[in-house]
Amino acid sequence: MSNSKKILITGGAGFIGSHVVRLFVKKYPEYHIFNLDALTYAGNLENLSDIENEANYTFIKGDITDETLVDELFKKYRFNSVIHLAAESHVDRSISDPLSFVKTNIIGTMVLLNSFKNLWKSDFSNKLFYHISTDEVYGSLGHTGLFKETTPYDPNSPYSASKAGSDHFVRAYGETYGIPYIISNCSNNYGQNQFPEKLIPLFINNIINNKPLPVYGDGNYTRDWLYVKDHATAIDLIFHKGKLSETYNIGGFNEWKNIDLVKLLCQQMDVKLGRKQGASEELITFVKDRPGHDLRYAIDASKINKELGWYPSVTFEEGLSKTIEWYLNNQTWLDNITSGDYESYYQRQYS
Numbered sequence: 541m542s543n544s545k546k547i548l549i550t551g552g553a554g555f556i557g558s559h560v561v562r563l564f565v566k567k568y569p570e571y572h573i574f575n576l577d578a579l580t581y582a583g584n585l586e587n588l589s590d591i592e593n594e595a596n597y598t599f600i601k602g603d604i605t606d607e608t609l610v611d612e613l614f615k616k617y618r619f620n621s622v623i624h625l626a627a628e629s630h631v632d633r634s635i636s637d638p639l640s641f642v643k644t645n646i647i648g649t650m651v652l653l654n655s656f657k658n659l660w661k662s663d664f665s666n667k668l669f670y671h672i673s674t675d676e677v678y679g680s681l682g683h684t685g686l687f688k689e690t691t692p693y694d695p696n697s698p699y700s701a702s703k704a705g706s707d708h709f710v711r712a713y714g715e716t717y718g719i720p721y722i723i724s725n726c727s728n729n730y731g732q733n734q735f736p737e738k739l740i741p742l743f744i745n746n747i748i749n750n751k752p753l754p755v756y757g758d759g760n761y762t763r764d765w766l767y768v769k770d771h772a773t774a775i776d777l778i779f780h781k782g783k784l785s786e787t788y789n790i791g792g793f794n795e796w797k798n799i800d801l802v803k804l805l806c807q808q809m810d811v812k813l814g815r816k817q818g819a820s821e822e823l824i825t826f827v828k829d830r831p832g833h834d835l836r837y838a839i840d841a842s843k844i845n846k847e848l849g850w851y852p853s854v855t856f857e858e859g860l861s862k863t864i865e866w867y868l869n870n871q872t873w874l875d876n877i878t879s880g881d882y883e884s885y886y887q888r889q890y891s
């Protein structure tokens with residue numbers, strides 16, 4: 541292990557993290573991947589059961605806000621790279637419990653930065669702190685325009701404010717202490733293993749169970765959607781070929797109004813469930829809007845496209861179809877996850 545990369549991936553039991561861990565473990569047998577995850581409600585080791593016994597993979601259960609633990613881990617394993625995904629990630633939860641977002645997303649990032657800096661400050665060569673962030677830090681667009689890497693930060697939710705704060709600290713550690721870092725800001729992900737509190741898996745689960753589909757406000761909010769495996773390949777490219785101290789925006793070239801997306805989802809679900817066309821759309825229910833709801837996110841991903849040659853591999857229709865198939869074929873995963881914390885959260889959020 542001594543000459544190869546020892547990569548700490550945080551939040552690897554979550555949605556995006558599990559796809560990144562799998563990609564790196566399988567594609568780079570010469571690397572060792574350490575997955576540090578606190579296994580909060582969003583972390584699920586079932587996501588990684590297919591690779592858990594690989595020789596180049598180690599899971600560590602732990603909290604990134606635990607300074608003593610994180611410092612010990614850096615000293616013990618001497619991680620030369622970090623891909624940092626661990627976070628509280630759901631906007632609605634950030635509205636009801638903002639402090640936990642500050643703790644994990646800001647303090648947790650600071651703890652990692654400090655341990656990384658302290659271990660390597662005498663020699664930062666061939667080291668990297670790669671921070672995974674969101675397009676939501678840029679705030680809300682009107683009906684036109686795109687987020688560029690140079691767009692000023694203007695976060696509106698406690699979630700996006702906490703992610704913006706963590707991005708600022710990463711950059712500040714680069715400027716102040718010289719740590720080698722890269723940041724990427726990605727649009728909304730969808731795909732297999734996403735916790736069913738986010739729009740697409742929540743609605744798939746509700747359609748399966750004939751429950752109402754709670755569309756916030758008038759549904760005329762726009763998001764750019766990217767298939768999670770395409771985000772993982774972008775992360776792989778940026779990790780290996782990205783320029784230090786730079787930001788990369790990652791997006792799907794794929795904007796949808798929520799209501800149009802939900803109708804497409806309903807149509808695909810009707811076909812796959814053998815229901816008559818229009819059956820699932822009858823479940824659409826307009827509910828009270830999310831406070832501070834951002835009107836539109838849209839990404840200019842031309843930098844990663846031009847500089848690193850990255851482009852999404854699937855169309856939205858294909859990605860959505862694969863996603864639905866996965867949830868239909870993995871009902872046990874859904875059933876396991878929708879018990880416990882999820883049930884009480886759902887009651888609080890939608891009752």
Ligand code: NAD
Nearest residue numbers: 551553554555556578579580582583603604626627629729
């Ligand atoms: P997720 O909520 O599915 O997973 C988060 C993971 O982090 C979980 O496994 C959880 O157990 C772990 N975690 C949470 N708090 C922790 C702590 N204190 N210590 C250690 N582990 C902890 O999130 P996701 O959707 O996979 O997002 C991953 C990252 O990507 C986040 O940083 C998020 O901001 C960013 N991101 C997400 C999206 C998206 O659409 N989901 C888009 C752009 C960027």
Ligand code: TYD
Nearest residue numbers: 631728737738739740754755756761763798
């Ligand atoms: P979400 O998946 O929570 O992602 P984000 O808020 O990070 O963009 O929501 C995506 C969009 O769907 C957002 O505009 C809010 C909307 N939405 C609903 O209309 N109903 C819901 O129940 C949820 C969870 C989201």
